[in-house]
Amino acid sequence: MKKMTAIFAVILFLAACTEEPVIVKSNSPPEDPDQEPEIVEQESDGDEETDEFIEFALPEEEIMVNLKMVPILNSYLQTMQDRQQAIEEMNLNRINSGNQNHYILEFSCHGMQCSYLLLDQTEENRAFLIADLAKLFQTTISPDKTKVLFHFNREQSSQPPYSDIVVMDLEKWEPATLYSQTSEENVLDYTRPILAVEWNEDNTISATVPDLTAPSPETLEQWENSEKPTTKIEFTLGASEDSQ
Incomplete structure (x- = not known):
């Protein structure tokens, strides 16, 4: 499990080194803070293709996670028969790390055990898989x-x-x-x-x-x-x- 986590971390790091962001966020409160996460599409700059994002409504902001920039998350959704249900079962929360740019994404839950991605919305735009088949109990800075x-x-x-x-x-x-x-x-x-x-x-x-x-x-x-x-x-x- 540790080895697989390290491999995914390398993939995530390499993907995040491109110019496209892992996270796009709006600092305005969402119209409906109880809205379930959903897939949204946006056209790529200078390209006829569209990128897929998962949009999350948080109490004070809206967050979009770029699936192309998080391969493990994209691969997971491609294996799901019901993508929308899998997305609605995800949870995204901001970590109060001082700069308000770090988020923890819970996905791929089986019972009480899930996978967790740490996301960074700074200029580096980074993502890191920090746990599999576990339940987050505590987060402390x-x-x-x-x-x-x-x-x-x-x-x-x-x-x-x-x-x-x-x-x-x-x-x-x-x-x-x-x-x-x-x-x-x-x-x-x-x-x-x-x-x-x-x-x-x-x-x-x-x-x-x-x-x-x-x-x-x-x-x-x-x-x-x-x-x-x-x-x-x-x-x-x-x-x-x-x-x-």
């Missing part, structure tokens, strides 16, 4: 406003769900590597529950997890029926392994 933390869950037969943390560097436009300072065990990649995540003032991260040596359905059930002891794991951030 770093104290210095340069990174955004995403806390994802995957439902399991046991409770609570297993989790992962993705930290996106908004300036470098790549995920940061998280290094655990307090545990030698891997607690990411949906290997155990993460109950809460928060930024520290020094841009490190604290994650609260069940205090279990080896999480399993049996030990988690015992934990649920106990006083639910927890422990904190501290993470520092480094560069993406793919960029090293």
Whole structure:
């Protein structure tokens, strides 16, 4: 899954390097903020062909996502028998990152698990696939406003769900590597529950997890029926392994 995400990220980055925008937005409130997302067509500049966009009505603005510039989204819709239904099931939300140019798109949902695209409406016009088969639980901006933390869950037969943390560097436009300072065990990649995540003032991260040596359905059930002891794991951030 991580490898596929990296491949799609490269495709998205290359597509976004052309002159056409990934996102076109209007700063005027939509006439109907409850309008379902829909496909709209626009003629290309100097070309008889038309480009397809998905138009989203947000409370304070209208956003159009250029399908040609987001190949994974375009490919997904081409496999759908009912494109309009697939589009109406999408959700787009703005991330309060300070510059109001970042959006998170939820699509391709199966039950409670979806895929998520991070979109950037700056001059770079970038898109990045940050998760598959997961549910976004929490989004938090770093104290210095340069990174955004995403806390994802995957439902399991046991409770609570297993989790992962993705930290996106908004300036470098790549995920940061998280290094655990307090545990030698891997607690990411949906290997155990993460109950809460928060930024520290020094841009490190604290994650609260069940205090279990080896999480399993049996030990988690015992934990649920106990006083639910927890422990904190501290993470520092480094560069993406793919960029090293």
